[in-house]
Amino acid sequence: MAKAKYTTHLGMVDILPDESPKWRALENIIHEEAAKFNFEEIRTPIMEQTELIKRGIGQLTDIVTKEIFAFTKGESNYVLRPELTAPVVRAFVQHHLDQRGGSQKLYYIGPMFRAERPQKGRQRQFHQFGVEVIGTDNPVADVECIAFMIRIYQRIGIKNFELKLNSVGDPESRENYKSVLKEYLKPHFDKLSELSQKRFEKNPMRILDSKEPEDQEFIKNAPVISDHLNEESKAHFEQVCEMLSSLNIEYTLDPLLVRGMDYYTRTAFELTSSDLGSQDALAGGGRYDLLVEEIGGKPTPAVGFAAGMERLFIACEELEISLAEEKKVDVFIVSLGEDARKWALKTLPLFRENGVSATMDYLDRSMRAQMKDANRENASFTLIVGDNELKEQKFTLRNMKESEEAQLSIDEIISKLSQ
Incomplete structure (x- = not known):
């Protein structure tokens, strides 16, 4: 690649x-x-x-x-x-x-x-x-x-x-403490890190925040501000x-x-x-x-x-804490044929308007490929529609977890999934 x-x-x-x-x-x-x-x-x-x-x-x-x-x-x-x-x-x-x-x-x-x-x-x-x-x-x-x-x-x-x-x-406490801190650090100035030397005059308290190894001994023994509040x-x-x-x-x-x-x-x-x-x-x-x-x-x-x-x-x-729930979609419409795809596109809004997440295949693939995609999308249900289903107005609703199927009208399906 x-x-x-x-x-x-x-x-x-x-x-x-x-x-x-x-x-x-x-x-x-x-x-x-x-x-x-x-x-x-x-x-x-x-x-x-x-x-x-x-x-x-x-x-x-x-x-x-x-x-x-x-x-x-x-x-x-x-x-x-x-x-x-x-x-x-x-x-x-x-x-x-x-x-x-x-x-x-x-x-x-x-x-x-x-x-x-x-x-x-x-x-x-x-x-x-x-x-x-x-x-x-x-x-x-x-x-x-x-x-x-x-x-x-x-x-x-x-x-x-x-x-x-x-x-x-x-400010009053800080200024008093800065004077005490500088007085303590002054004899050790040449041994401080380059960064701490730059901070010494205008920002000596930041020396206490230093992670440089050469500063640690002086930081450990430094006077503390709590004694100067x-x-x-x-x-x-x-x-x-x-x-x-x-x-x-x-x-x-x-x-x-x-x-x-x-x-x-x-x-x-x-x-x-x-x-x-x-x-x-x-x-x-x-x-x-x-x-x-x-x-x-x-x-x-x-x-x-x-x-x-x-x-x-x-x-x-x-800590193996998962913040997000597992991705899933409520229903995946498996459409077989051009008329079924047109019907699926018109039906998707009906699900969504009733609070049901819904999607369909965009690539005109086989039923097997679409079912595989539905599994990848972690669909709770698939709605299978082809020429016979359109003629009878009864559609196959498959529970993907339980592997159970039912022949239902679209109104029945929407009612079942929106409960």
């Missing part, structure tokens, strides 16, 4: 017909659970202004410095969105969603793009779902986001996960922990958890699963009380999370 002339770009994959049902099943679960939590769906464009992403995520993050797909058209600079928090906040500001009253409880599902090295569970085009609660600094919002996140995985049947929790403090940040975090416990949501305190985006404040959390191997993150998020103002809105607190859908499917594979 000749090799295909055109293929997908590196790190971008096709979702084929056999795989689509699990995607639809997951999306349906997200929509259903979001409705129970009273979240409203928001959809933003795949392209955003480059400056929005740089200001929203942070100039020194790996995403902005190495991983965005950016391009210019005329005098405008665009980027394929690498995440959705900044775009959702942009939509909140642009469309004055604060005027709707109360906090805005929003959720999304969609593709993101990052120009990173493809590997298992990490593609250049990948998909996320997530929520953003904009307009409240109440710890209840933090807990509701975490509860919704965990509910999705529980609904699917994934139990082998760990919720890691930390507080990265408010002011009273307000400490009280907020204590309330989050208490509320999670009241909901019987187990968590592990992780003082080194800082998350990858510059916009995080106070609560930071991550959901991990050992079923994913070394790249064990399923989802993560936290509070970002400074972002709305950073991109042009009024000072507005917010909290949210994002979860990778491809990573969730990997966990499902490891």
Whole structure:
């Protein structure tokens, strides 16, 4: 067989017909659970202004410095969105969603793009779902986001996960901690990785997120931010922990958890699963009380999370969890002859209008070939029609599972299958 002339770009994959049902099943679960939590769906464009992403995520993050797909058209600079928090906040500001009253409880599902090295569970085009609660600094919002996140995985049947929790403090706490952290790291500067050396001056907390081997000893012994929170940040975090416990949501305190985006404040959390191997993150998020103002809105607190859908499917594979039901069609019309094919085409809408899924052969094949196709389509019934059936107006309905047949009128068949 000749090799295909055109293929997908590196790190971008096709979702084929056999795989689509699990995607639809997951999306349906997200929509259903979001409705129970009273979240409203928001959809933003795949392209955003480059400056929005740089200001929203942070100039020194790996995403902005190495991983965005950016391009210019005329005098405008665009980027394929690498995440959705900044775009959702942009939509909140642009469309004055604060005027709707109360906090805005929003959720999304969609593709993101990052120009990173493809590997298992990490593609250049990948998909996320997530929520953003904009307009409240109440710890209840933090807990509701975490509860919704965990509910999705529980609904699917994934139990082998760990919720890691930390507080990265408010701006005052962060600045105090950065000074302490830099003072600790300064004598070891020459031994830090090249990436951590670049982060030292402007973004030292990101050093704690480093995976470079030479950094690990210094990270392990580093001072922790929980010892440097002011009273307000400490009280907020204590309330989050208490509320999670009241909901019987187990968590592990992780003082080194800082998350990858510059916009995080106070609560930071991550959901991990050992079923994913070394790249064990399923989802993560936290509070970002400074972002709305950073991109042009009024000072507005917010909290949210994002979860990778491809990573969730990997966990499902490891645990042998099937999200989608087996593909099937209610009735396959086996038509023998030109008149039978015309009748089948006119009859298909009758089934569909009565809630019965129906299809027919498109290739004018033999009865044997059509029956084989009906088996491949996992048809529950076949309706066999030829010249004699058209003359008598009685058609053979075969139960493919029970191998039973009956001669029935089309009205009787529709009535039987639509029950």
